[in-house]
Amino acid sequence: MEDQLKEILANIFNIQKSDINEDSSPETIVAWDSLKHMQLIIMIEEALSITITPEEIAEMVDFKKIKEIILEKSKN
Template identity: 45%
Template sequence: MKEQIIEIMSRVFELPVSDFPEDIKQKNIDNWDSLRHLNLIIELEEAFDKSFEPEEIAEMTSLDKIISYIK
């Protein structure tokens, strides 16, 4: 699951997987803005057949938090 999420993030943020920091967080990714955040959520919802609440979306600002909401 983690690898699949990172692949999605790579597409959305237009970064090679190798360029992601070890601790993936919104503050560590320069082009993680509000529009790309929404695109990320849409991609995650489609890939994992889930629907997230607005409060969850606002909190999904790191790889660890994203994984916890998908589980």
């Protein structure tokens, strides 16, 4: 799943998968603006067939957090 997530990020931000680590965030990835964030959410939702709530969107501030939230969701 982590790999799939990285794939999505790499695609959206037009970077290499290897460039993505736990700390990747809008601070470290130039292309990661609010618009791209919205599209990231949609892509993740489509890829994993889940729905992400506004609260969760707000919490997804870096790759680590995104992973945690999605892992949590996939358990349910």
